[in-house]
Amino acid sequence: MKCPICGMANSRGQRICNHCGTNLNIKYTTCDNGHNYDSSLKECPYCQSLEETEELKTSTINSKTVIDGEENLITRQESPPPKSNVISTDPQPVSSKKTVGEKPVKENIPIEEEIIFENEILVEKEIAIEKKSAIKDSSLVKLVGWLVSYDIDPAGIDFKLYKGRTKIGRSKHCDIIVDDSTISDEHVLLSFKDGEFILQDELSANGTFVNGKQIEQRVFIKDGDELRLGSVNFIIKLI
Numbered sequence: 001m002k003c004p005i006c007g008m009a010n011s012r013g014q015r016i017c018n019h020c021g022t023n024l025n026i027k028y029t030t031c032d033n034g035h036n037y038d039s040s041l042k043e044c045p046y047c048q049s050l051e052e053t054e055e056l057k058t059s060t061i062n063s064k065t066v067i068d069g070e071e072n073l074i075t076r077q078e079s080p081p082p083k084s085n086v087i088s089t090d091p092q093p094v095s096s097k098k099t100v101g102e103k104p105v106k107e108n109i110p111i112e113e114e115i116i117f118e119n120e121i122l123v124e125k126e127i128a129i130e131k132k133s134a135i136k137d138s139s140l141v142k143l144v145g146w147l148v149s150y151d152i153d154p155a156g157i158d159f160k161l162y163k164g165r166t167k168i169g170r171s172k173h174c175d176i177i178v179d180d181s182t183i184s185d186e187h188v189l190l191s192f193k194d195g196e197f198i199l200q201d202e203l204s205a206n207g208t209f210v211n212g213k214q215i216e217q218r219v220f221i222k223d224g225d226e227l228r229l230g231s232v233n234f235i236i237k238l239i
Contacts, residue, residue: 144192145223145238147176152232161197161236166190168229169202182206182230190221197221197236206230 003010003017010017030036031044145161147168159176168176171185178187184204191198200218201208208215209228221227223238 143239145197145236147190147227147234147236149232149234152178152180158237161190161192163192166192167202178229178232180230180232183232184230187229197238199227204229 003020003022006017006020006022008017008019010019016022029039029044031047033044033047035044035047142163143160144163147159147161148156149158150156166176167174167186167189168178169185169187170177170179170183174186184202184206186202187204188208189200189202191200197220198218199208199210199215199221201215207230210219210221211226212228221236223236225236227234227236
């Protein structure tokens with residue numbers, strides 16, 4: 001997908017341009033002057049802002065200031081007035097400050113920058129929500145044991161077991177993920193309740209075995225028992 005603003009290519013389904021941050025879900029229209037803008041707008045905002053700036057310049061140049069009006073003052077003097085009351089008719093120096101006829105020019109913020117800023121806020125909020133839901137509160141979840149395997153890694157690898165329910169399988173939604181073709185997406189459910197582990201097979205394709213015997217119903221697991229999920233062996237260690 002090509003970005004309509006910077007022209008760089010992005011992957012299909014990309015919501016935000018990786019190069020300039022433009023929202024790719026918004027449809028754009030190109031005006032006669034070559035500006036890309038949101039197609040939901042009636043007119044190009046960039047051309048409109050340029051026209052307003054030119055009109056403001058013209059009105060400012062043609063308008064008379066307070067100082068300009070003083071040049072047309074006519075005074076009639078019958079006798080020389082005191083020095084302190086003399087009104088000078090010489091042209092006065094123009095002040096660098098804004099005059100009455102001038103209007104402040106409003107700073108125009110490009111629409112692309114506003115869209116990028118809003119998208120960044122939305123992305124930050126989504127990331128914060130995902131992180132918050134993914135973090136487990138260690139003060140509420142108690143460690144009760146480990147699941148150890150020497151098949152996955154010859155040097156040995158262990159998975160922590162916590163109080164409550166632990167789903168083991170190949171799916172990314174499981175609590176313990178084992179990437180092996182003989183293990184089902186959701187292979188077994190291991191529950192810890194009242195100081196004991198209960199193992200339940202979740203209709204796996206290659207079966208679940210405890211100490212070499214295949215199980216079909218819930219069974220209690222004790223420290224040192226050998227588990228086999230598909231072709232991967234584990235040893236359970238309890239605290």
